[in-house]
Amino acid sequence: MLVFVINKHGQPLMPCKPRKARILLKEKKALIKSYNPFTIQLLYGSSGYKQDVNIGVDLGAKHAGIAITSEDKVLAKGEVELRQDVKTNLDTRRTYRRSRRNRKTRYRKPKFQNRRRPEGWLPPSIQSRIENTFFWIEKYCALVPDSKLTIEVGKFDVQKMIDPEIQGVAYQQGQLYGYHDVRYFVFARDQYTCQVCKKKYKILNTHHMIYRSHGGSNRADNLISVCTDCHTHENHQKGNIFWKWMVEGKKLPQYKEGPFMNTFRRRVNARYTDAKITYGSITTPKRKVLGLEKTHANDAVAISGISAIKNDTQIVFQIKQFRKKKRSLQEATARKGRKTKNVTSKRNEKNKKSSGGFYLNDRVILYGKTGYITGFTGASGAYVKTIDGDYITIPNKSYKQVSLKKLTRIGHRNNWQLEYKAFG
Template sequence: MTTKEESCSKCAHIYKSFEFFKLNRNSSQKCRKLLQAGRAKVIKKEPFTIQLLFSSTGYKQHVSIGVDSGQHHIGLAVTSQDKVLFSLRQDVKKLLDTRRSYRRGRRNRNTRYRSPCFLNRTKPSGWLPPSIASKIHHNINWIQRIQAVMPKAELHIEVGKFDMAKMKQPDITGLGYQQGDKYGYETTKQYVLDRDNYTCQICHGKTKDPELKIHHIIYRSNGGTNQVSNLLTVCATCHTQANHQPGGKLYALLAKKFQSYRSLKGATFMNILRRRLFKAFPEAKFQYGAQTTLDRAKLDLPKAHYNDAVTISGIQKIAQRPTAVVMFHQFRKKKCSLHEATARKGRKIPNIMSKRNAKNKKFSKGFYLNDYVQLPDGQKGNVSGFSGKIKCFVKAGDGYYLAISSKYKHINLSILKVIRHQNNWNVTEIEVKTHQMA
């Protein structure tokens, strides 16, 4: 007896042996009847997957997986012949700014003496910063999850390759790649001062102040870098607290400079990701964004991550489209900071004594953080936190709190109904209108 796995959603059944049913309303009914008759068993709940317990025909059809890799958004799609069977978009939530602010705060406080560690200076081969490594693992892990359901599908991945020197200086050639912006200068400050002709960029030398400072256009606390394009020269007279405020001269100049500032973080990440994907999936077919743009225009699809993934899969004609897109968004269950910079909601003072009893409460009365629940009036959302032992907060897919009354956001656990446990991922199904897929 042979078995095969079938992944079932509202719109499709996907067999692991690559045998597909048509997308119709009877798909969920067929799945339910197989389970009730004991001819299949449940393997996974997210995505819902069953395994047949009886022999089947050997008919198979070609299946392709399309992957739109990226830094913040990942698009995944499964296509077969002229049908789109599955579309997914995954968002990676960024929490590193908060951690960085807490880490900087610890350096300025009077803390206990900690002897220096000298055995953690050597990095292994292929080491990447945790922020970059986490995003790369997201791309690789989600591709492997789709492959686990369809292990013999043809894999198509879009990658990006960027010439960052040409992005900063379009006419760069030959020796210019070796001689960067700061070639011939000893320090970055010396280059910025010479570039700005040793003149304040606000008053243009009218104040006659000899003291010049180097200022960040986008502060490092807001994601700015030390690139020379993010630095400018200002004098001490203009570099005041008043000019930093909205309406001040420096504030207006920074807003104008911000529009022309181009960060290269995304391009750097995509260059790193491309090499890692080559190594992780040597059997895959790779292409670049320029080709995807042309192919998407032939299919008459609007710009979207899931539409890009459908195009990348290599499908030539779309006769049957899904009516919904599944969205996965990572949810942070545990608050890892030992202290707080600002007081949490509902508290008057911040927690600076490392009290972690109520802060990391994960469950209460059979309910867990991030559970998908339903209110008595039919509203659905995710448990975002607990208030005491019998109450919690519930957020909808758009991030707003659900409430029984207009002012009271605390909801009693006794009136909630658990639809499913979601662990660390928010799963939302978004309806796609016809004009968005056509």
């Protein structure tokens, strides 16, 4: 892992080795400018020796790969994990808001004069992923001198993916064209086969993957074909097959990424006019020539344009965004037996940003493992997860709460988690 360097005027220089950075910091010739990623700033004048630096970016709907290369060396590479929970959080907020309007709580009338969307508007879930990707692209571009940016984008024809023979006016007719209703479309899509017992030509029902009582819709992507022998009350109960489908997810054909990547491509072309644009059909052969495994980070290395790798970094960075603030004050379901009107809302004791000197998303050590505080319980407990989303618990115990006294804080984080992992 190399350390990024900027001179005293704020201009980026070539990265240096950690040993060199330690010497500069110890001799008071540099100071720490940033921890995320680790960057030092020189306190004396230096123009520095500069090389040609290339940055490759592998765009994706859930992960983005970034790699920095120079000549035959890989200076840094890693992945950025994009948030996928924005739409779910907005739906939850909408549910709370509509529920409040029917209770004796703070009341705000619905607004009907603020529905005009500005030009270039995107749904918040898409806007969040695009802006976060652009943030880290520009962050790393600002840390190296005279960088040349190459970005891999995707171009998808979703209707062609669904029906390879589609052409002409069929593009305007949609998937359900020619079917009596969505129910018969679902049967045809599943080839009149029960998705539980896999038997054909039985009496079929359409089953909601996510129950309507849990917010599921009547759209085709939430319906699946199940025969009458399998569509039973018992299978709907908690722990049985239908419940597992709802909790763990049942894999159905999804085409959400295609439209998102098409939108992403247009935004990239408008923002990075000087960047070189490439496609996956070009990247894959290059990666195989370099002898790299299939990962977003390695794809970014191939995208950067490096022709041969003499020195490859053994450290990969992993970046993940953390939803730090939870702004909802009210309960989802009002408490029964309330003696006084709920005219003043108070934040739930567990819904707070700090406790005992610790803050949400602080990086801590617990039982020899590194993790991040994702929530608090009571006045002296917390939940700690690794960057991969696994709870760190007390050895030989199953409950997730841990005492704040057991935590050792490494550093304070805002909304981003960044880890360096060794491989190879």
